[in-house]
Amino acid sequence: MEKTGRRWLAGSAATIALAAGGAALPSQPLGTATSVLLFVTLAQSWNIIGGFAGYPSFGQVAFFGVGGYCAAVLTAQVGFSFWAALPASAAFAAAFAAVVGPPLLRLRGNAFSIATLGMAAGTRELVAILGVTGGGAGLTVPTFGPGPHTAYPGALAFYWAYLALAAVSLAVVAWLSASRFGLALRAIRADETAAESAGVATTRTKVAALALSALLAGTAGALFAFQQVVVFPDSMFDITTTTLMVVIVVVGGRGTVAGPVVGAVVFETLVTELHLFASRLDPLILPALIVVGVVLLPDGVAHLLPVPPGAGRGGTPRARPRAVLLDAVRRYRL
């Protein structure tokens, strides 16, 4: 317990240090840092469903997009202030996941991945034809003028907002990792049938995991919409966003707390720097790196590191499905 307390303390201290440090950064590295923080949140969102539950969602950008569009519609069409729209959008994205989740989560593996890909594409098409979202022409988030609008806060404020969100996501995943809920997710990942017979309510647990991951992605989407000011179906539902989430978590280490953070720092820095130095070859280099990376290291960087003895549930669950399952059975007193 003392160790956990120390970790929370260290996390809070690091967050405060990063918040103070951001103020000292020039605009370009600040932009890179902001996008790293956005992807820490998005990667943790994917990590919950793809890493802990073992359901590789390829449609995670849908929740990001739904959150972003919800914020844009509420501020532009309904007249909400941004701070009222933010929690509403997060809740809406989670509710959306709770609706689409049950049919999707009946599938597994490849079928689940592609069905979620289709779900995201379908959601984008839906947003593009609805009147309230402005269709393909996009929607502008009001940031000045009369009424209860929230003024555009500037780059540093967005850095802080994304930092706060990243810290919250990290805390959520750290809590999840040690909780009964996280244990149930790991049991599902190790062997769903066995988990079910051990008393885990699999469907409810999976849908809850998807909704929690959508809550994080939706909040990030709402912030992103506000930051971008103008939202389009193609920018909010960009498939590259999903790819980055998947790649970051897989490279960093699935089902771990720190892995996605490391992955996000490495990849987003790489993406931003590549874009600055080789903008023409940019669309080729990242996917080529992915291909080479998967061929050379099919299990990601995290698997190169030895799992420390006693790392227990913080390690790679897939390596010890039996142990995880037995642990679950014991904890559920069966």
Place this chain on the structure above:
Amino acid sequence: MLFGYALIAGVLFGLFYAFMSTGLNLLFGVLRLVNLAHGDIVVFGAYVAYSLSSMAGLNPLLAIPITIVPALAFGVLLYYGTVPRLNRSQDTEMASLILFFGVSQVLEAVATFAYGNNQASLSPTTFGGPINILGEHVPATWVVCGLLSIPALVVLFVYLYRSRLGMATRAVMASREEAAAAGINTRRVAALAFGIGVAFAAASGALTIFMLGGVNPSTGSELVLTAFTVVVIGSLGNPIGTVVGGLLYGLVFTFTKTYSPSWADIVPYLLMLVVLLVRPTGILGRRVRSA
């Protein structure tokens, strides 16, 4: 009459969609992996047809015989270059999805460098004016492309159901372990199936440029979804299911396009979700849903 028009167009589009999707299903059936680069390979075939017609002034359909052999070779090389590595992963499925996503993005980037982001299209009157079928005037390109899909599908079925190699392929589809135990070189069969799947994708590209009215580098990611929807509707790993799925998809697509154009792009995804909800194994499916 709108109904008759939608029906004829739906069948023609359905045949085309079956042809375009069948390579994805073959790969899935044999290797249990989803080739996310499928759509980009189709787009490459389409660009070959485009170049032949607009630059060399040749018949764009020549792209079909021209692309088959290089695409087959590319598929076999891609198989040997990646799949044995993937099989060493702890989670082959995940690694393969990411890998083929990467391949898809690489192909898309290459297509962008070569052809730019603009839509490449060929004249809709390449094969003459509208053809009268049962009183409906249907564009000649749709008729030609729809009908050309039939022999392509027949070739696949002859391979699968009438040849020794096809029998070995189906044996691997049914059970890789038992096929290997029966003395089948599963790796060679899988490599060939991979090549054939890629070749079918590339060959269907020449038709895609007419059926979709043109292609651009990002068409590939839409096509792989379409193909997967078709395959899932029919049921994963079942070749006949793909024809059923293609026809159903084609009909649903043309009917929504005729009666409610703005919904035409979303209805196919709804159809997929409904099929998955009602029958997770697809219409002709017998397999378990964990694919």
